[in-house]
Amino acid sequence: MSFDSDSGNDRRLNRAVAHVNSLWFPFNPEVLKALEAACNNGSLKGNPAKTIEVLKQDFALFTYVIKELIPLASAANIPASVICNPVELLKWAGPEKIKDVVFSAKGLPSAHSLHATEEFQADRLRETAIIASTAEVLSEKKNLDPDMGFCRGILREIGLNLIAWNYPLLYQRVIAAIPENSSLDDELTRELGFSPTMLAMRIIHPKELNLAGPEVASIKQEWQVYDELCQVGEALAHAESPDLYPAAENQWRIAQEELLRTVGPQGIEAIQQRASSNSQKYSKAIPDSFENLESFNPEGKVASHKRAQQSKQNRYVKLCPPEVQELIRALYSELTPDAVNRKVLERLVRELIPKAGFTGGCVFVVDPSSLTLAPRTMIGKVRGREISPITLRTSVLPGLELGISESELIEAAADHDDAIANAFACAQPIIERDEAFHDPSLTTIASSLGKRRRIGVLYLERPSALDNDQDSRQIAAFKAVRQLLCDALHID
Numbered sequence: 001m002s003f004d005s006d007s008g009n010d011r012r013l014n015r016a017v018a019h020v021n022s023l024w025f026p027f028n029p030e031v032l033k034a035l036e037a038a039c040n041n042g043s044l045k046g047n048p049a050k051t052i053e054v055l056k057q058d059f060a061l062f063t064y065v066i067k068e069l070i071p072l073a074s075a076a077n078i079p080a081s082v083i084c085n086p087v088e089l090l091k092w093a094g095p096e097k098i099k100d101v102v103f104s105a106k107g108l109p110s111a112h113s114l115h116a117t118e119e120f121q122a123d124r125l126r127e128t129a130i131i132a133s134t135a136e137v138l139s140e141k142k143n144l145d146p147d148m149g150f151c152r153g154i155l156r157e158i159g160l161n162l163i164a165w166n167y168p169l170l171y172q173r174v175i176a177a178i179p180e181n182s183s184l185d186d187e188l189t190r191e192l193g194f195s196p197t198m199l200a201m202r203i204i205h206p207k208e209l210n211l212a213g214p215e216v217a218s219i220k221q222e223w224q225v226y227d228e229l230c231q232v233g234e235a236l237a238h239a240e241s242p243d244l245y246p247a248a249e250n251q252w253r254i255a256q257e258e259l260l261r262t263v264g265p266q267g268i269e270a271i272q273q274r275a276s277s278n279s280q281k282y283s284k285a286i287p288d289s290f291e292n293l294e295s296f297n298p299e300g301k302v303a304s305h306k307r308a309q310q311s312k313q314n315r316y317v318k319l320c321p322p323e324v325q326e327l328i329r330a331l332y333s334e335l336t337p338d339a340v341n342r343k344v345l346e347r348l349v350r351e352l353i354p355k356a357g358f359t360g361g362c363v364f365v366v367d368p369s370s371l372t373l374a375p376r377t378m379i380g381k382v383r384g385r386e387i388s389p390i391t392l393r394t395s396v397l398p399g400l401e402l403g404i405s406e407s408e409l410i411e412a413a414a415d416h417d418d419a420i421a422n423a424f425a426c427a428q429p430i431i432e433r434d435e436a437f438h439d440p441s442l443t444t445i446a447s448s449l450g451k452r453r454r455i456g457v458l459y460l461e462r463p464s465a466l467d468n469d470q471d472s473r474q475i476a477a478f479k480a481v482r483q484l485l486c487d488a489l490h491i492d
Contacts, residue, residue, distance in 0.1 A: 013194040017202050024060060025121075025165040026112035028281050031058035036103060044095035051090055051098065052147055057281040059128050062151075063158045064108070067204055068101040069093050084205075084219045086151040112165050114285040120172050122289035124164040125282060127237040128157040129293070133275035134233030135226060141262045144225065150278070152226040153233055155204065159196030162203070163188060180246045232258045236271065239298030242305035252302045272296035307335045314483045319476035324356050328484055335488060344488050348481070349379050353460065356477040359442075361460035362387050363449070363485075364420055373420055373457060384432075384442045384461045390421050410454070423457045424448050429478060433464060443471075445478045450491040458482050 035054050038044045044051045055062040066086050073083045073092060082088045090098070102108065117125075132153030139149030164171045174187045189195040235251035242248035259267030276283070276293045283290040311317055311332035317325050331344050331352065353361065360380035364373040373390040410425045423430045423446035432444045446459040460478060465471035486492065 010194060012192065013198060013202060016192065016194065016199055020162040020166045020199070021203065022109060023111040023166050024064060024109040025161050026114045026117065027060045027064075027108055028058040028114060028285055030281050030284065031055075031061055032102070032108075035061070035098075039095045039099040039103075042095075044098075048087075048091040048094075049147075051095060052087065052151075055090070056132075056150060056154075056278055059125060059132075059154050059157070059161065061102070062154055063161075063204075065090075065093075065098055065101055066151075066155070069097065070204065072097065072101075080216050081219060084216065084223075085148070086155065087145065087147050114282075117286055118168065118172070119289070120175060121164050121168070122286045123241070124157075124161055125286070126279075126289050126293070127234075127241075128154065128161060129275045129279040129282070129290070130237040130240065130271070130296070131157060131230055131233035133278050134236055134271050135229040136278075137267075137270050137274050138229040138232060138258075138262055139226070142229075144229075149226050149229055152223065153230045155200065156197075156227070156230050158203065159198075159200035160184070160188075162199065163192070163196055167192070175244055178244065178246055183247070184245070233271075236268075236298050239302050240296065242302050249302050249306065252298055256299070268296065268298070303337060304333055306337070307332050310335065310487055314480055314487070316476045316480035316483060319473065320356065320480050321473075321477075324352070324477060324480070327352050327355060328480060331484060332487070340489060345485075348485060348488065349377060352484070353379055353481060356481055357474055358460040358462045358478075358481075360384075361458070363456060363458055364390070364424075365456040366392075366424065366454070373424060376456075379460070382461060384444045390416070390418050392416065392421060392424075419444070420446050420457050420459055422446075423459070424454060427451070429475065429482075431475070443474075445475065447478070447482055449482070449486055449489070452492055455489070455491055458485060 031054065034057075038050070038054055044054070055065060066089065069089050069092075070083055073089060078092060082092055093101075132150045135149035135153040136146045137149075138144075139146040170191055171188070174191060175184055178184055178187055185196055232255050235255035238245035239248045239252035239255065245251070259271075263270055272293060275296065279290050279293065283293075308329065311329045314328070314332075317328050320328065331347060334344050335341055358380070360382040362375045362379060362382060363377040365376045366372070367374045367389075370389075371392045373392065375387050375389065378387065416422060416425075419430050419432055426448065429445050429447035433442075441464055442461050443464045444459065444461050446457055448454045449456045449458055458478075458481070460481075462474055465474055
């Protein structure tokens, strides 16, 4: 967040500042009670660390106190180095001034309640906890002030939190559809006419305070160090929600490098523990969003999202019956990026293929040494043909001792009189409904596995369709299964 004053007379921004200042975002009643009790029993007197500890549990309260203390400090001619430093500002104020601010006659803004929080708003608070806690942990490791790191993280997020509560329909619409090459800040700026950062800056440091000069320039340089730590936290928070943030995978790689360099292999665990500790009061008020901090796993979320995206790239899935779609997506979510997941292959054969309406089949794999398509995996009960190795070698091919290229292998398969061999050579599935079948009520479909690198053929049988619509749906189901099998085997 910059301390530069806004150079324009943006009426929309001025209206927004007045709007959010009067409404704020929800306070946590439990933290308010704890603060009032601590102020009354004197436990905060001379103990600024304890004051910060209490305020850290409620991001709305923390930012509200800072906002209200800044003009008081300015009127008392307190140096900018204190006004612009929340830790020093809280030390200057002490429990008496904080009590006056929070429990004054005018009262706190009360338009919002944590108990009426929407999921996207609770997630916004959760992201704030991750960002601030990351900055706190990294500050410790870099021998910086951890309280400053945490405070900076909270203040950087004030604009987004105020927008999420006071422009909820707009915020929800924007965050649900962030374009690939954009960001939440960019899209909100486009919609509102001002950025969340500008809103936060105007609220925390209004124009009339006239905070400028060499001292403020020095403070801005100091804050830049903490901003970089907060950006790591933002990357982690976004990686936890890759379905919302298009750049999550990229951000995770950047954050992971910094964590390994600064904290070590236990970096994620350290941040998860700190975020859980810093949001205990939120966990009680809105448990659905905060209790899962125990399973904070940005790397896993990014990997799972990437696998789920594969199912979207399988364009045949949406043409399958709902129960088949659900199972295919579940299997995609279990794929592993660098190895073949045997459990997925087993479920594909035993669960998915029968659910998709196929009664039998076989996976044939090419054996270059013998120039055959060899049956490797039997599926169900095959009735439409004899299952045995299919020899591809013909007079077109040179002797085995001379070796054979894939193009020659495909040429041999195309020249063959067997449908399985033809399917290996063909770009499209080969469908047969021949009365000469062992069982004429069957339809068979065969297609190559792999396009750029063909490793074999998937052959499946099903009862013949009663009409063209059913027939096209069954072909789509075959193509969806075939694509999943190729993705599971990491072939393209």
